[in-house]
Amino acid sequence: MHTTKFAMDRHSGVLRLRAGATLDYEKAQAHFVTVVAKDGGGRLRGADVVFSATTTVTVNVEDVQDMAPVFVGTPYYGYVYEDTLPGSEVLMVVAMDGDRGKPNQILYSLLNGSDGAFEINETSGVISVTQSPAQLRREVYELHVQVTEVSSAGIPAAQAMVPVTIRIVDLNNHPPTFYGESGPQNRFELSMYEHPPQGEILRGLKITVNDSDQGANAKFNLRLVGPGGIFRVVPLTVLNEAQVTIIVENSAAIDYEKFKVLTFKLLAIEVNTPEKFSSTADVVIQLLDTNDNVPKFTSHYYIARIPENAPGGSNVVAVTAVDPDTGPWGEVKYSIYGSGADPFLIHPSTGIIYTQPWASLDAEATARYNFYVKAEDMEGKYSLAEVFVTLLDVNDHYPQFGKSFQEKTMVLGTPVKIEATDQDADEPNNLVDYSITHAEPTNVFDIDTHTGEIRLKNSIRSLDALHNITPGGDFTWSLEVQAKDRGSPSFSTTALLKIDITDTEMLSRSPMAAFLMQTKDNPMKAVGVLAGIMAIIVAITVLISTATFWRNKKSNKVLPVRRVLRKRPSPAPRAVRIEWLKFRRTKAAAKFVLKEDPPNENCNNNSLGNTLPPKAPAPPPPPTMAPNMGTAHWTVPTVSGSLTPQQPQRSPKPKVGSPIQSALVSELRQKFEKKSVGNKAYF
DSSP: OOOSSEEEOTTTOOEEEOTTOOOOTTTOSEEEEEEEEEOOOEEETTEEEOOEEEEEEEEEOOOOSOSOOEEESOSEEEEEOTTOOTTOEEEEOEEEOSOOSSOOEEEEEEOSSOTTSEEEOTTTOEEEEOSOGGGOOOSEEEEEEEEEEEOTTSOEEEEEEEEEEEEEOOOOOOOOEEEETTEEOSEEEEEEESSOOTTOBOTTOOEEEEOOSOGGGGEEEEEEESSTTSEEEEOSEEESEEEEEEEESOSTTOOTTTOSEEEEEEEEEESSOSSOOEEEEEEEEEEEOOSOOOOEESSSEEEEEEETTOOTTOEEEEOOEEOOOOGGGGOOEEEEESTTOTTEEEOTTTOEEEEOTTOOOOTTTOOEEEEEEEEEOTTSOEEEEEEEEEEEOOOOOOOEESOSEEEEEEETTOOEEOOEEOOOSSTTTTOEEEEEEEESSSSSEEEOTTTOEEEEOTTOOSHHHHHTTSGGGSSEEEEEEEEEEOSSSOOEEEEEEEEEEEOHHHHHHOHHHHHHHHHHSOHHHHHHHHHHHHHHHHHHHHHHHHHHHHHHHHHTOOOOOOOOOOOOOOOOOOTTSOHHHHHHHHHHHTTEEEOOOOOOTTSOGGGGTTOOOOOOOOOOOOOSSOOOOOOOOOOEEOSSOEEEEOOOOOOOOOOTTOHHHHHHHHHHHHHHHHHHHHHHHHO
């Protein structure tokens, strides 16, 4: 709450008038108080938060009776003429309650000085003469009029008094006369700023109008003669004398840019006299300028064209903005801004836009620029206009061939094409015409001027026709081709073209030869084909390598420690064994080979220490029958490997249930059981 007259209790919210502060209805009929209410604060989402609300309290001031009555139109002068009848109105005194909010009734009364010759209406304030002019003994009467406020309860309240002067005249021999501070005056001058507030009084004009006649001869009207609707005059009707007030009626029409000086005539003319006496006074008002106008461009947009080879500092376009204000307010400062304004500058006073000293314009890079220009006065009032700058293309590029030496293969009936490009931005600078400047022999090729297509003349339709005129008989020509643009001045470039001529029959003999011939004119096509083949090969290689990597990675998992049974050499045969049994048993056992897994680096084989592998069990007793070895079709697995049968030598098929076969099976079974027991010990 920001005010000096009010205070508010922070807890109860009661608004009070501060000690020593007073309210005056005549100065301010209402006060606006902004009140802010805040809570005690708290935490919201981890932060200290205080919520508040704001409202505006309007305090309306009620008027009380604390002002005395005020007279309007003082001083008061009245006149009694020789033809005035008793009971006629001389003048009217006007008073009002100074408390405008609740005004009391006003009652008028004469205190003294009338000698019974005048009376006043207690409610209207009209002073009337009670005697004929011939009965009046004095030429001038000084009356004292008192006004008394009467409250609603009928109790007299505040009072005020004003003197009234009444002159006794008998002839209409005076016209209305205007007076200034130094006496009669017929010219009044005033200086004022343009666009004053509506209803403002021209207080610099001190004009009084007076008619020295009495009664009806002193009643006249006031009127302003001049540009209408700008000012009005108060009062319109005057009896004897009044202070002239001129009030602003149309503020917008008081414009310095339209009128430097406003001149009026103030006319006073009698109303009820046969003579209609009148008088005039000149009212001259000198207007002073204010900053009431915005600088305005002569156009909403400006279009400029400059050549792209214009040097730095070249003028582009001049923009103009006009501010009708005078003096410092009419001075305009120019500036430019926008994404396209970088290569340009503007003179702040003249509005001339020119290129930066370092600017190097290129129509091929940027052909058009647009940006904004701003006109601003000293107080920051501004307007904008848009500027469009187009770079005019200059023929500053030569036509360029892809290569200065080119090789092409021509198939009979099909043209070959040579192409050159011109980097200029606009036509005709970037249009290229082609011609053959040199060929040996001549009259073999034609070239299209616009497209650059080269073809054999219509008279040449076979290789046989070319064989006799080809230098060296190899169907190869060298041409010099010129590309020339259409600019002014024109630029040209030449290229050497080697042409190999063949026909469709030669191309059909070998696909590879046809491909090479076709790609001879376009080597990038062949490079692209080879690159595609190599990419496919690389992709296949990457896929195979990836698959192999993942398979090996999966097989290299850490496995638990396993005991591996290794094959030990057979013990020396007993002396009692016969030689043929030894030979047979060794040959039969050789069919079973224990395949050991390769040592795994991830296995913790050191946990067993240096314990030697278990010994193989003793062989069973020798059989009594000669074994009959047959083909084994099965494999006995172990934990760490498998017994894979070898391809035996062809021998007589053993009988089912032979002793040798039973012994071998029994031995293998014992080894397997021991192996299983050893593995269980580790798991």
